[in-house]
Amino acid sequence: MPPRQMIGENMRQHILRFLAASVLTCLATTGVTRAEMSPANIYKANCDLCHGADGSGDTGPGKAFHAKDLRSDEVRNQSDAALTEVITKGRGKMPAFAAKIKPADVQKLVAYIRSLPVKK
Secondary structure (H helix, E strand, C coil): CCHHHHHHHHHHHHHHHHHHHHHHHHHHHHHHHHHHCCHHHHHHHHCHHHHCCCCCCCCHHHHHHCCCCCCCHHHHCCCHHHHHHHHHHCECCECCCCCCCCHHHHHHHHHHHHHCCCCC
């Protein structure tokens, strides 16, 4: 094979390996992205700081901003639509999350909040 064709063949093999690696990386990353969008991870990324892992609001920022106890009857008695509105539009010192959390993920978050243990 002439030297010029060898360089072309080597380049083609490198490009094909790079493309194969890129495709595998994308496929592997898709699973990570789905895991990141689990309701628990959505809560941890957006709510945990103020409401705490247990939803009590018993955190430094939660106490400072008077975050609601998500396990309380006051919160649990609200409809899913009302909770969705509070999450998306905010209320009082709670910021709006409509620009940060997709509507489908807000629904997952509402379900996650409802799954938190009831306040004792």
